[in-house]
Amino acid sequence: MSFITVGNALGCTINSHRRGWDGSICKNAETWNCSAKQQFRTDYCQQGDPRCYHIHIFEEANPYCLIDDLGIGWLLEPYPDALNNQILLFWGKRFQEPRGISDINMRPKDYVFGAYRVKSVSPQKINEFKTLWKIEPYLDGWTRFQQPYILTVYYKSIIGGVYLKEVNRVAVENMFEKAAEQASSPHPNWTMPQDAERFENFHAHLQEWFELAREDALKIQQTMVHTYSVNRSPTAVIPLRGPFEGLKNLDIKKPITTTVITTHKPIKNGTLSPTYPIIEKEATKEKIKTIYSKEVLDAVMAASFTKNILILTGSPGVGKSSLAIDLIDDYERKLIVSVGSTWRGREDLLGYVNPISNEFEPTDFTKFLCKAETAWRKNDKRTYVVIFEEFNLSQPEYWFADILVRSQYPEEQEKLRMIELGGKSIRGVSNNTSKVLISPALRFIATINNDHTTLSLSPRVLDRTSIVELSLEPRTTLDRAKLDLEEKQIMSIEELDALLKYKNAMFSLRAAESLKRCLDNMQTLDMNSTWDALDIVLIQQVLTKVRLMVGDPGNDSLMQGLEEWTENYGKYLRRCANLVNSWTEALKDGRDIIQA
Incomplete structure (x- = not known):
């Protein structure tokens, strides 16, 4: 998910008001399901108290919409002009007399009720702790569709808040074309006669207003600046792309370097504990942020500081494996392991003791553990990564238990991080021992799918891992x-x-x-x-x-x-x-x- 693309429309959900949002309070509000909470309808609407944010949206004399600060303050506090001249749709659940929104349909569809060309947005201070934002349209820049509401809306969420959505410009123009066809029917059903004139005017100017909205958005991009203060350092001011393509998703650019740096994090006694990054290049960070979002990048980076097992989840084909493979571009320091659905013990992952030679027959995974251990003992502190494909195709506790437990111990407790494999030695490995160390610089990345072919992860596994969900528009x-x-x-x-x-x-x-x-x-x-x-x-x-x-x-x-x-x-x-x-x-x- 991302911020609105310049040139597209915005939209938000409103309550399904029976009186046409003309400023009138519903009669028998307690029995009318408008999507507001029952307690609100009982305490305010039923008592004649006009506290509903939405009842004035299509009021004849002075239409406006109120949005709670929790829903839109993230955008308007730093950029109060961000919505000016933008096209804003209002939608909600389809309703009918006498009960409003049907409770039978578990996911009732959204239908468009009308639209604004936004003139201004202003904060309305209620008290020290509460602010509402008042959105007003141009006097000739609002419209209400006729009933019934047959125009389904398809929207995309915007990172930063749950209230605003993005709607494709072409979809909006097509929607108005369909509404115009309906309005030309022999028996149009407008709420008020003036609605027909307002709709005709809005439809006629829609393309022109979209272009003006686009120009304003581009101006915002060119003029906005954003101030960052990092670790109490002097304030840095950098150009911002604006709320429509990356608001709040920017950070201070660091010089791109290929040098592998081991960072440190403080621990309780005041000393420093080393942290081994799973992303080594700034270019990789930028790629993750561009394809997915900064939130995904932050989550992946946090895994370096919190857990040494990162699980990537998401629908098939979303790019989990590609992301895991791209984290480190040195193929000598990463291994891909395909988990089998028949895995039932540690032998499937690590190998087995040959009863004839009494040597341990290692898998590629065990050989990689030995390789990472050798590098560690030579003071090579670079990160080594193992990628498990289809991690939950078999229950991880059956075959991953040793790694799950041993990898959790602090790096200074080397004996506890050691796995006893059995036999007199590991075949093909010249360390004259049958033990292998889980290198502190070793990181595990797992990809999982959530469908009928996989198994759920247990709390024991979840408590020791960081999970990042990936999605692509x-x-x-x-x-x-x-x-x-x-x-x-x-x-x-x-x-x-x-x-x-x-x-x-x-x-x-x-x-x-x-x-x-x-x-x-x-x-x-x-x-x-x-x-x-x-x-x-x-x-x-x-x-x-x-x-x-x-x-x-x-x-x-x-x-x-x-x-x-x-x-x-x-x-x-x-x-x-x-x-x-x-x-x-x-x-x-x-x-x-x-x-x-």
Whole structure:
């Protein structure tokens, strides 16, 4: 996830208010589910106290929206003009009389209610501890859609706060086009007659306002500065890219160096305990921050100071293995171990004693331990890394217990960090002993998937590890694969990804690389367009991951979203549309959807 891309729109959730957000308080508010807490509706709404942040959003005379400081202060306190002239959508859950939002559907869909062209944002100090932010539109720059609310919104979260979301500009323009078609129907259903005029004006100026919003955002990028104070050092001032591409994600640039430096951390007695970095180059740090986020980089760096076992988790194809391999670029100091589903003891990882020669027959892993130990004893303090692929394919306690325990002891307690392998010596290793030291400079990185083919990690393992979850937005995935697609094609991927993420059927890096290979061989594959290649890849590497069980209450909203998706893109992605239609028929017939 990242900050909003310059040129896109913003959006936020509002309560589903029955009176059209015209400043009126709901009657019988206790029984109306607007998504506000029941206690709030009882204590304030039912008593006629207009404390709802959202009831004035589409008020005729003076529309405005209030947002709690906890939801947006992270952005507006340092940059109070960040939202000025931006397009802001308001959405919420679909509702109907007499109860409001239905509690039957576990994940009711979001529907757009209206939009602002933001004129200004100002802080409203309530008391010493509470601040609200008042967002006001231009008098001719707000609109409310007519009912029913048929416009589903697809958005992307923004790092830094849970309130604001990013919405693709083309998606917003397409949404207004659909709304305009609905408004031209013989019997439009506007809340008020003036709403039709406001919508027509907003629609007519939308492209112009988007361009102005883009220009303002670029100006913010060029003029903003950010002040950092690090370890009480003199303040450093550096140019900031602005809230739309990296706000709060910047740090002071350090000189790029290839020198391996052993850092130290204080311990209780005041002395220094060495720390061995799992990222040795600044270029690698920048790559992680660019592809994933600074939060991921911070988490990986923290593992150097907290635990010597780092677990990378995320959906298949998100880049866990690539990230692990890229941490250190010296292949002599890293080893990749593929965990087997049949591993049941330490022999699978370490090796066994040959009953004839009484020598220990080591695995590549044990040989690597010996290699790291030899380097350590020669005062080579560089970090050595072991990467375990599919770490939870078998229960780690069965085969990883010795490493799990021994690696936790302080480096000065060498005897406790030693593993007794058995036999008179280790075959092929000239140390005349059958013991191996877990080098203090040795780090373990594990990749895991969370699906029906893997096993959950126990508290014993989790307590000794640091876990970092990786995720990639479709646009970032396409960028990594160096794919340049049309905006509509990217949107089709983004919207499908948003629908299927709860089914762990995301558009992965592997899918992007497959798409690239198809596009590079279109003539051989007898494909006429990029859409044909995308159609094949989506059906083979995304939709095939979906499992739908008859009776699952979440299927209704998912299938409704997929049907709307096929309405938008079915004429370009015919195979995908046909498959989704077959799912609808199968579920109606009482048949589960299991691809393989």
